[in-house]
Amino acid sequence: MRQRVVRVALTAVLVALVLLAVPLALAIRSSLYADRRDALERTALSAAVRVSPDYTGGDPVELPAPHPGERIGLYDPRLRLREGTGPASGDAAVRRALRAVVARTGSGGELVVAVPVSHAEQVIGVVRAAAPAAEVRTRVLLGWAALGGACALALTVAVLVARRQARALAAPLEDLSRHCRAVTGGDLGARAAPSSIPEVDQVARTHNEMLHGLTELLRHERDFTANASHQLRTPLTGLQLALEAGLDQDEARLRPVLREALETTRRLHRTVEEVLRLARAHGLHRPPVPDRPVRRLLRETADHWHGPLAHDGRRLECVARDVPDDARVPGAPVAEILGVLLDNARVHGRGTVRLTVRDLGDALAFDVADEGSVTVDGTRLFERGHSGADGAGIGLALARDLAVSLGGRLSLARAAPTAFTLLVPLGPED
Template identity: 55%
Template sequence: MRQRVMRVAVVAVLVALVLLATPLALGIQTSFFADERDELERTALAAAVHVPPFVVGGHVGLPPHERGIDVGVYDLSGRLRNGSGPRADAVARTARKGLVVRGRGDHRLVVAVPLSTGEQVIGTVRASSSTAEVWRRIVLAWLGLAGIALVALATAVAVARRQARTLSAPLEALSAKAGAVADGDLTARAEGSAIAEIDRVARTQNTMVEHLTRWLEHERHFSSNASHQLRTALAGLQLGLEAAATGPDAEQRAAVTEALEQVRHLQRTVDEVLRLARATPRPGVPTTARPATEVVEGVERRWHGTFATGGRRLGVAVEPGARGLSIPDRAAEQILDVLLDNALRHGRGTVRVTVRETGGAAAAVDVSDEGSLELGLRAVFERGATTSRGGSGIGLTLARELAEAAGGRLTLGRSEPTTFTLLLPVTEPPPSDGWVPRRRPDGRCPMGDVPQV
């Protein structure tokens, strides 16, 4: 990366220097020759002004001139009357016509001007200088130009090296973070830089790693979530089948019916756990919903015998304002199973399930017992946290994930007595007419175990 940036910068500077220096060098050459001819013309004109009219055989005086310039005065016959120079050449002869003539001859620059008195040309003044001296000055100017170009190139290389380091350092750091992620360090995050494009790539990589981390954690928790949820349903199924195997024929049908209900619930549990494993880890919209009364009836039927076997009491109640509210049934069943199992294992006394309206687009389900919670409000929902040695420490974490996946929320209302509150979105408003609770097959009202709150 650094070498490539430097090569691009150096090539660009070289092209710019060539495009700039070539016409500049040609301009220097043209300018120096033009300046030399102008100097020769000025010298010749000054001599022509100062030379007095002369007669044949008379002395001709010349004014002083610069060193390296030959100045000669010629008469109309082409004879050199004073100064230095060869016999009158074509340039000097052309100047007899009253013209200022510039030309070259024998590696010299030549300028000739007419010498006149009144309106009559009586001779010419010729000035010349060597082209070698002009080329010497041109070469020196070119060398100065080349030196300036080298300084510019060295400056460009230094700037390119610094810019290459500025550009490559964030990319090298980004590559190092990507390598760390590839090696399994999902906590590695790319840092921002002063370059907007690289900073955008870093943010995109961090977002990708965060999503990947959530997905991997999601998949990692799936097996523990599935085993936790399936264990409760399998336990209920085992109790039903054991009762069917040991009881009389009259009770066998009821036991088998209850076992079949447990099997159906087990199937729903498998579907819900699989849905949670496939779902994007963010609040979603549930696919099915049922009245909250039906949901708590089913929960009460499944857990009534289990609590009775343990010498505990389970009661459910629905406040008048919450009758007829429809909630996500599968998520609610799974979460209530977790909360009831948690209350049975770690709680004490009577367990109460109360459904109430919150006054908004959500229904609240409170699950409370007569025990107290030893863990803090934050630690209670952490994966692996448990209040006893017999727990796995993932039930409440799973319940919160199920609630969030259904668009709801699970919180700890009170530590003593322990009360968990489940908020679920309401999919249908309550009916305007009265509501009559459904009765269980044995004729008892499932809401009659606990007085209405």
């Protein structure tokens, strides 16, 4: 953040310096050369005033003493040097001045100004003043060096100001980032402090409000979990104790019923425990430990679901294909998922229900199929609250969440005839 702010500021300063310094450098060069030519012109005019028209007859001419580095010479209309210093023959500037104009040129590394000397509306001579161009170039370079130093100073000041402003702008955002990391780490009490930047303060206030809402939401969810745990476990425990006490009675006819009821309550207890585990572990990828052999799980599932399906005149087939005898899966969550799928096949499907387990090497595939069909879009089938028939639309969503908590996946493998596939990964010990 800070580096980006500094880069943006420096880019703007550099663009401004280039747009200002380049024209200014050209202006310095043009001004220094123009000043030097003006000085040469004044010198030449001062000399031209002293030239007498009789110099062509041999009268002496007294030219003013030139400044250091300058040369002054008087030329006649035949381009001959009559007095002073300069080329023996008049150059292009002298020839141009003979046409009654002031000539300013550069020749042979010199700045030259030629001024015509007139008498009776005729040009009777030319005064030529010259100075080395190197002197002006030196002054131009010195001016450019001063300009470069000013630009460097301005750039240094811009860097210091940009870094200070970058710190002022980045500090509130860095503080907000630290609070976000603290919240990610579990500190829901962290709050962003106000700063001197209104826009950042608005973001901080929104962040704090959002965090407050999430904290309240999580608190309500935790309260619900605790209440459900207390309110469901207590009556289930009491029911188990009552049924176990009933097993001690002598009525032989009651024993099978009580035994079945006891098994049902135990299954219900496991269901409650699994739902609570999923609620507590939401967002934490900690798959439960594989604790139940696959073949035993198949037998228990077949024993439980054979009766309900047979009551509806339907058949259940359970097959394990090439599954090792020592293969284990997390029993409770897998049993819950299979229970949801089999109950869904019983209620919404038709025909024979087949539960097949396949070994995929690093995972086991549980296929639950029947002879019915699914008309609901597969992408919405697992949405919570969405049901294609009379139902709450919770079972498949719960089964999907349980599969994700195992590190696996639940999907609709085929719509007609219906087939669901549960993938359960196998750990190294399996």
